[in-house]
Amino acid sequence: MSDNDDRSWGQFVEEVPDEELLSEFEGAEPRTAAEIADAIATTEYEARSKLDALCRAGELRRKRVREEPPLTVWFRPRAAFVDEDGDGRPVDERVDELLKDMEMPGVSGMMRDWRRDAVRAAFDRLREDGELEAADFKRDVYPSHAAGYDDPEPWWETVSERLGDLPGVVDPHWGGETWRYDGR
Template sequence: MSQNERGTTGGTSVQLTPDRVLAAFDGHAPETTRSLATELNAASEVVGETCRTLRERDALARRELDCEHGTVTAWYRPADAEADLEERAEQTLAELSVPGTSEMMRDWRRDAVRAAFEFVVEDGPVVESEFIEHVFPTQNAGYDDADQWWEMVAPRLAEVPGVSPPTDGEVWTSDVSR
């Protein structure tokens, strides 16, 4: 088994984030899973899964191309993907279902999730403790306990298009750029 098949380099794991995959594209030029795996020094299966996740978020599109050896999947960045992604993120934030006994409390909690979203977009990648340190003090949304606040914010933040929750560890990233 080669290093690319294992997804390792010199015995260390290669962390493949959606941002890293998107950065491997040259504008809107198409790439195959194999070419991305080679460029990123990662397993084709991991690259393919990340590309499928990005496709679900409309950050990538794909075409199946027939060639003499079978079918090849070509991934590409749609021209309007970034603008559309930010618009969908804003719509999701406005419609989030959050706990609260009044509309004012629910708005306050949506604002806390929005502040966490803006923090990861502007300062990402971000670890959980940084959300608590930088966002919680000004956007506590009625919570006295930072852990309870994070239990409300984290699952909702993960629902926002363009935000990638941690896969290994606790690093949050964003595909949205401002």
């Protein structure tokens, strides 16, 4: 916060417009209440209250990422920014187009198509459940979409490298094993 900012430390969070708080989020990158409190010059308690209100309004989501010591993060639903070009096309159409253009390993066109189908199956399963861990994909998607792989580990490496590039998918870069689908 700059010295020229006329907001006083610990201001009432109701005075902070929703848009200003939401602008502190970049993409689906999660933020803690302490980070937001510092950014908008208020107390952590007040920031948490505002963040929770925005969750109830559907503008943010939250997730507890650690039990001890407790750590909760808030993040923008991917749907808030996945259609930034404003074309309004359905998610399935955008996914199909992205998969068609995705580079896939494989010695034949048929094998590359199988691998595209495996990524699509993983996407569909994630969209259906909302959250999945890598083990869930390997257990539930790999058996029927092995895509020429004899082992789920190299299969998952191929799928996971591409799954995060699809609309609404938030990969677990910020910690943990949980993949999320935040599209609508």
